[in-house]
Amino acid sequence: MGETLTQFVGVSEDGARAIMRFSMADRTNFNGWEKLDSRGKGGQGEVFRVRKGGDSPAVSVDRGMDAIRGCAAYASRPDRETAGREFVSFIRDIVREVAAGDRAPLGALKMLHTIEDQSASEKAGGRMAQEVAALNRFQHPSLVRILEAKPDERWFVMEYFDRGTLHGHLTRFRGDVLSSLRAFRPLLEAVAELHKGGYVHRDIKPANVFIADDGHLVLGDFGLVINPGAADPRLTDTYENVGSRDWMPGWAMGVRMDDVKPNFDVFSLGKLLWSMVSGKPFLRLWYFLEPEFDLERMFASEPAVRWATRIFRKCIVEREADCLNDAGELLMLVDETIGALRIGGQVLRKKDGFHLRCNVCGLGSFYVKIPYGGEDTVVFCDNCGHGFSFRGVKEKVGWE
Structure with a gap:
């Protein structure tokens, strides 16, 4: 169908796919959130990518199906030129509305499976309620946010991240x-x-x-x-x-x-x-x-x-x-x-040594090895001869 719409109406491939997604969408109501596709399934539940309907422009199921049937309906009319113009206008309106719907907020819907075992079902529901309570309690940019929750109905919607994990x-x-x-x-x-x-x-x-x-x-x-x-x-x-x-x-x-x-x-x-x-x-x-x-x-x-x-x-x-x-x-x-x-710090080991520039003359340098074991060390600049003393340490600090 995408190819037919693209050639006949001049809509983009994305627009054609939007109509197909709409016509195949699960319209089960989750307070205005509509399922788009499944993103993972576990033993107790499933996660779906969802889109918020609400105030966003929406197309009824009947009109969406009319768009699909319209290819044949308009093609069978005798006034083909007029019918073609009307069909193009009709489809473009639908594409605009569906595309606007595609820009509506996205979320990740987590819903629990129906479980026959009552004890297991209650436990799963209780865990979901605990999960929702924890997410609502802690507000931090690095913790996923709850967008809407109905734990008593065994579902909630959280942020959806296009870039994945x-x-x-x-x-x-x-x-x-x-x-x-x-x-x-x-x-x-x-x-x-x-x-x-x-x-x-x-x-x-x-x-x-x-x-x-x-x-x-x-x-x-x-x-x-x-x-x-x-x-x-x-x-x-x-x-x-x-x-x-x-x-x-x-x-x-x-x-x-x-x-x-x-x-x-x-x-x-x-x-x-x-x-x-x-x-x-x-x-x-x-x-x-x-x-x-x-x-x-x-x-x-x-x-x-x-x-x-x-x-x-x-x-x-x-x-x-x-x-x-x-x-x-x-x-x-x-x-x-x-x-x-x-600041360019290094983790040093006992065997390591390093060169430091002399902060007296600014030209020379001196070589230091870790004064490990409690012995003090004195070293001298190779240019001006200035001496530098380092107190030994008895415990490991910045090295291993």
């Missing part, structure tokens, strides 16, 4: 630690707000992080969010394994739901940052130092990756005791790291 754009930050951290920070700040409010997301991964039109990252899919201190035992199994196994910490496997802590998300956030810097979708367990996953091997000529490794050592860990407590602590570490990278 981080999973499909991992190479965007590959090898650039500072850019990765700058993009990661607002998302981390949003999770810190969740943790302050007593919530744990439990499903942080690239596929659940959306890219907004301006490029900033937005965390979505709150279907597994939990407030451990206020968890309704009817909504989750006591020893339920939740989230994506590849993105959750090993210590959380099989724990009681009321024992889930914010460091669950810290582990996942660390792996998310690893994916951003590496450009890869998968890191096995906590093996970021294994040759296959070691960023310092992947980007041997990029010293900034040492800063990323420093962060991973406090997030992507095997033992819970070695992990930062919450996203707020991780945020402080990330801010410290961004500040150091902005």
Whole structure:
């Protein structure tokens, strides 16, 4: 049909497709939101791309079908020249109205399946209500927004992001630690707000992080969010394994739901940052130092990756005791790291040395190795001979 309309009426291919989409649209009413297409299906529900009708110009189903039948109806009239002009005008009006409708706000409709098991159905509905409540409570640019919700009717509409998820754009930050951290920070700040409010997301991964039109990252899919201190035992199994196994910490496997802590998300956030810097979708367990996953091997000529490794050592860990407590602590570490990278700071190891320009004569320089182990060191400018003393340290600070 698109070809017929394009040739006969002179409308664009997009216009022709708009008419076809309209004629095939699911007109089930969700308070004015109309389904366009499915964007994913799970065990408990399905997500659809939807468009808001309401005050936007709309075409009735009957008129849309008239446009389709019109090709034959107008072609059969004896006054072909007049009929042709009228048909062209008729179709162009419809195309304009449908195109205007296409510019109406888009959303992502999440609706639950009909479940025969009453207990399972009530649990799914309760989780949706909990998801909606969490999203309505926390307002942050890096948390997806609810546009409309009817949890008692088992559906809600949230923001829709045309650019998709981080999973499909991992190479965007590959090898650039500072850019990765700058993009990661607002998302981390949003999770810190969740943790302050007593919530744990439990499903942080690239596929659940959306890219907004301006490029900033937005965390979505709150279907597994939990407030451990206020968890309704009817909504989750006591020893339920939740989230994506590849993105959750090993210590959380099989724990009681009321024992889930914010460091669950810290582990996942660390792996998310690893994916951003590496450009890869998968890191096995906590093996970021294994040759296959070691960023310092992947980007041997990029010293900034040492800063990323420093962060991973406090997030992507095997033992819970070695992990930062919450996203707020991780945020402080990330801010410290961004500040150091902005001024060209380096993470140094004991074996490392570096040249510094003499700030007395401005011409010479001196070579310094880390005065590790408590011994003070004095070095001299190779031009003016001025001496510089460095106090030794007994503990590791900025190096590993």
